[in-house]
Amino acid sequence: MKKRLLLLLLTIVPSALMAQQAKVCSPDQQLQVNVYCDEGRAEYEVVYQGVTVLERSQLGFCTNIGDFAGNLRLTDCHEQPVSKHYRMDRVKASDISYEANRLDVEFENADKLCMTVTFCVSDNNIAFRYTIPRPEKDNPKCMNILEEETSFKLPSKAASFLCPQINPMTGWERTKPSYEEDYKADQPLNVKSRYGQGYTFPCLFRLPTGAQTTDRKAADKTDRKAADMWILISETGVSSKYCASHLSDYSADKGYQIAFPMEGENNGVGSAFASISLPGETPWRTITVGETLKPIVETTIAYDVVEPLYEPSQTYKPGRYTWSWLIWQDKSINYDDQVKFIDLAAAMGLEFCLVDNFWDTQIGRERMAELSRYAQSKGVKLMLWYNSNGYSNDAPQGPRDCMNTAIAREREMKWLKSIGVVGIKVDFFGSDKQETMRLYEDILSDANRYGLQVVFHGCTIPRGWERMYPNYVSSEAALASENVYFTEQHAKAEGFELTMHPFSRNALGAFDWGGVIMNRYMSKDNRSRHPRYTTDVFELATGITNQTFVQCIAMQPNNLDELPPFELDFIRELPTTWDETRFIDGYPTKYVVLARRHGNQWYVAGLNGTDKAMTLTLNLPMLAGKTVSFYTDNARKEGEIVPSSVLKTLKVDKKGKAKVTLQPMGGMVMK
Numbered sequence: 001m002k003k004r005l006l007l008l009l010l011t012i013v014p015s016a017l018m019a020q021q022a023k024v025c026s027p028d029q030q031l032q033v034n035v036y037c038d039e040g041r042a043e044y045e046v047v048y049q050g051v052t053v054l055e056r057s058q059l060g061f062c063t064n065i066g067d068f069a070g071n072l073r074l075t076d077c078h079e080q081p082v083s084k085h086y087r088m089d090r091v092k093a094s095d096i097s098y099e100a101n102r103l104d105v106e107f108e109n110a111d112k113l114c115m116t117v118t119f120c121v122s123d124n125n126i127a128f129r130y131t132i133p134r135p136e137k138d139n140p141k142c143m144n145i146l147e148e149e150t151s152f153k154l155p156s157k158a159a160s161f162l163c164p165q166i167n168p169m170t171g172w173e174r175t176k177p178s179y180e181e182d183y184k185a186d187q188p189l190n191v192k193s194r195y196g197q198g199y200t201f202p203c204l205f206r207l208p209t210g211a212q213t214t215d216r217k218a219a220d221k222t223d224r225k226a227a228d229m230w231i232l233i234s235e236t237g238v239s240s241k242y243c244a245s246h247l248s249d250y251s252a253d254k255g256y257q258i259a260f261p262m263e264g265e266n267n268g269v270g271s272a273f274a275s276i277s278l279p280g281e282t283p284w285r286t287i288t289v290g291e292t293l294k295p296i297v298e299t300t301i302a303y304d305v306v307e308p309l310y311e312p313s314q315t316y317k318p319g320r321y322t323w324s325w326l327i328w329q330d331k332s333i334n335y336d337d338q339v340k341f342i343d344l345a346a347a348m349g350l351e352f353c354l355v356d357n358f359w360d361t362q363i364g365r366e367r368m369a370e371l372s373r374y375a376q377s378k379g380v381k382l383m384l385w386y387n388s389n390g391y392s393n394d395a396p397q398g399p400r401d402c403m404n405t406a407i408a409r410e411r412e413m414k415w416l417k418s419i420g421v422v423g424i425k426v427d428f429f430g431s432d433k434q435e436t437m438r439l440y441e442d443i444l445s446d447a448n449r450y451g452l453q454v455v456f457h458g459c460t461i462p463r464g465w466e467r468m469y470p471n472y473v474s475s476e477a478a479l480a481s482e483n484v485y486f487t488e489q490h491a492k493a494e495g496f497e498l499t500m501h502p503f504s505r506n507a508l509g510a511f512d513w514g515g516v517i518m519n520r521y522m523s524k525d526n527r528s529r530h531p532r533y534t535t536d537v538f539e540l541a542t543g544i545t546n547q548t549f550v551q552c553i554a555m556q557p558n559n560l561d562e563l564p565p566f567e568l569d570f571i572r573e574l575p576t577t578w579d580e581t582r583f584i585d586g587y588p589t590k591y592v593v594l595a596r597r598h599g600n601q602w603y604v605a606g607l608n609g610t611d612k613a614m615t616l617t618l619n620l621p622m623l624a625g626k627t628v629s630f631y632t633d634n635a636r637k638e639g640e641i642v643p644s645s646v647l648k649t650l651k652v653d654k655k656g657k658a659k660v661t662l663q664p665m666g667g668m669v670m671k
Helices: 216-220 294-298 335-348 365-377 406-418 434-449 482-486 488-492 494-498 536-545 565-573
Strands: 020-025 031-038 041-048 051-058 061-063 073-087 095-108 114-122 125-132 142-148 159-162 184-188 203-208 228-236 256-259 274-277 284-290 319-323 352-355 381-387 423-427 453-456 472-475 550-552 580-587 591-598 601-608 614-619 627-633 645-651 657-662 667-670
Touching: 020 073, 020 095, 020 114, 031 073, 031 095, 031 114, 031 125, 041 114, 041 284, 051 228, 073 114, 228 294, 284 294, 294 580, 319 335, 335 352, 335 365, 335 565, 352 365, 365 381, 406 434, 434 453, 482 488, 488 494, 494 536, 494 601, 536 565, 536 591, 536 601, 536 627, 536 667, 580 601, 580 614, 591 614, 601 614, 601 657, 627 657, 657 667
Parallel strands: 319 352, 319 550, 352 381, 381 423, 423 453, 453 472
Antiparallel strands: 020 031, 031 041, 041 051, 061 142, 073 095, 095 114, 114 125, 125 284, 142 274, 159 184, 159 203, 203 228, 228 284, 580 591, 591 601, 601 667, 614 657, 627 645, 627 667
16 A cells, blocks of 8 residues: 655755655665755665665756756655565576565656656665656657766775776777676775776675775685675666666766766767657666675566566577587687587587577588588587677678668578577677667567577676566676687686676676686697686586576587596586575675575585685585585696596585685585
């Protein structure tokens, strides 16, 4: 039942500047949002367990029909409970209940134009958005939102874990932004972004709240748990009806502000602002808050406040795929080499094989149909790579111009279905403009008609898309596995990256990292070029810590004869759908331990991203008193780049405690 809130009118100032306030709390009363209208400005504040985690931050936006950021008056507000239960098969949990309190706060500007700010506050999560009714005056049917004033003002002592936004039409073949820049960990807020364009979503922050030092060197200690608050900021529900956004650089007066796409993105095609139909609404901005990292890792807020946009045309299947390109590169995209990777998938019981760029010229369409028939005879289905379009950048790979128009997609997808292909990987988007959001949506919607699942690369983060688009699988949207191949520098940084993403990138959307990499060296012969610096068990564990509905297993045919049988068996049995996810321990860019449940089977996976051994005592109540299979690393011997792996058993005590050691750049799995 709706409940009208009283507005607190502070009459100690003249009535024209009268301050007004409303508030809403989470069901557990730990998280509170205070909304103010003070001197004509709409602001909000976030308090968690009595600690202010976001100071007064601005609300509103500027449009072509009026200013919704200044000279505002709070006219009304309503609160009501929200309760939702839904099921999903492609995210970190399968059975999700959402309980929240919703506050609708209505504002009016000097021209009598109205907007409503809706806050949905659940335990540890906030989602808010703007709704704009159709104005009676002049009766406009649409509106351009030129700039948002929406900001996030963190206390100045907070530290950031952020990935910078890069300038458009830069980088290799003018493909940037591809949302693949290097994260910087535990940085002060006032450090300017590398390219001066702010930061890509999601954005993670640590707020010291106790006596503990804020010296970044303290982050090296693995016992840092108390006296920190964690805040993860992002957005969800972005479709063709709005542009995607990112955060600006930090300023002392406003904090971080919502930043729209840059004019030059998408080769200048499309507006850098958002256009909406009236009445209309914006996407949700999301804030997740916790006194530990548990709410950050386990949040489902990206899906809680959105709904499916269409029905699936069929039941889409999870699974794992082989991929020749990561190690064998472009020359492997030929018929004979792809047969080898299909045979590898069949030998390992993997469901799919991805054929990457240049298949249209190096294999050809007639032989691709033949290759698909061969794969199906082996119980394997193909996925094919595509360039997203022809005008947004200079990426030369083909097939090109097959996904950028409705006519081309219709022809291509009809052919894909006719030869038994079940998925596509579409690459090189490089923009957050509304025009690019439309292209994502059109590809997904058209692919659904033909029973095709879709993976995006060279792309922005998903924003609730697993729920909105039932044939969406995952996105890259990070510095992914190909960089381990390209440079030794990134091979050495793999631990840093893969202990960052569970707390940020992968916390809010499926992540196609691009491979459980099993070759010891980054070469076809597995003896030359630079090595992989992670252990085998580290790599096996990434199949669990990296969450996606269709997982890449970047094995090579030679690995069948090189890997221990227990590693091969682990890969054969690795699930890609999860019924439950629990955070166990970790610190971004240092280490992570997660537990995921598939049916009745728990998998506990840990990664050490540092160059020092790490001993942890884990709290595993789901395994209390059980003897589990324990995949771990031996201590490194002289001359070894990384240690060898071993499978043994481990007894978890009756209290659920287990003591484990993670070797440098090593891992562990219990099941």
